[in-house]
Amino acid sequence: MNYNDLLDKLDNYHIKKDKLSGDTIIYVYPKNNDGSANLDVGVILESSDGKWYLYEIQRDKKFELNNFSKKEIGHLALYVAVKGKFEKVKGDYLVKNELRKLEKDLVDGKTILQKSIKENYFSLLKENEGTINLIENNQSFDVFYLTHQKEKIMITEGRPISSALVVLYNFGIKLEEFDKLIKPHEENIELKELEKMKILYIGK
Numbered sequence: 001m002n003y004n005d006l007l008d009k010l011d012n013y014h015i016k017k018d019k020l021s022g023d024t025i026i027y028v029y030p031k032n033n034d035g036s037a038n039l040d041v042g043v044i045l046e047s048s049d050g051k052w053y054l055y056e057i058q059r060d061k062k063f064e065l066n067n068f069s070k071k072e073i074g075h076l077a078l079y080v081a082v083k084g085k086f087e088k089v090k091g092d093y094l095v096k097n098e099l100r101k102l103e104k105d106l107v108d109g110k111t112i113l114q115k116s117i118k119e120n121y122f123s124l125l126k127e128n129e130g131t132i133n134l135i136e137n138n139q140s141f142d143v144f145y146l147t148h149q150k151e152k153i154m155i156t157e158g159r160p161i162s163s164a165l166v167v168l169y170n171f172g173i174k175l176e177e178f179d180k181l182i183k184p185h186e187e188n189i190e191l192k193e194l195e196k197m198k199i200l201y202i203g204k
Contacts (some may be wrong), residue, residue, distance in 0.1 A: 024045075030042070041056075041057060042057040054066050054077050066196050081197075084174070085203070089170075089173050095115070100162045104161060109124070110124055116169070122168055128146065130146070132145055140157075143155045143156045145198075147198075149195065151195075175202060178198055
């Protein structure tokens with residue numbers, strides 16, 4: 001895995017590198033229409049005490065997203081976080097429109113979803129690891145991602161069926177896109193680190 005190549009792939013962004021007291025800091029900002037850096041939002045990777053910390057910038061505030069133990073994994077996480085935050089996966093409007101028309105039939109919902117997304121990316125009424133799950137809860141529906149460590153990452157709660165299915169679709173296609181993005185780099189990445197990056201990418 002060549003982390004410099006990953007940064008080169010972010011050529012549509014403004015990238016700045018600093019070194020402070022031996023620590024490396026990499027700033028990635030989207031570009032304004034005139035090509036200048038939009039400093040209101042961004043992602044930062046910072047090394048400290050042998051770890052690599054990933055932060056999100058929102059105006060003047062800095063929020064820690066996660067941390068990683070290896071330089072190469074930290075750079076890959078930076079790449080994934082930037083792609084997930086600033087490059088939206090839109091999905092198919094017609095599919096969303098079909099899902100919005102459903103009132104109670106999950107069988108029809110599953111049929112619609114299967115035409116647009118592989119079934120290993122979503123699960124209806126049954127919790128499956130590594131997928132976006134839709135579970136009934138008091139006559140409404142919750143949508144969440146379940147990690148391979150059985151950690152439940154809640155996406156939305158208490159939705160009507162049609163709305164929950166649209167959310168499931170939106171995050172299911174993001175999960176599918178993550179796999180395409182990470183596939184050339186996933187060799188030798190521990191599952192725990194992979195799951196951390198997946199959650200970064202889908203934005204939860």
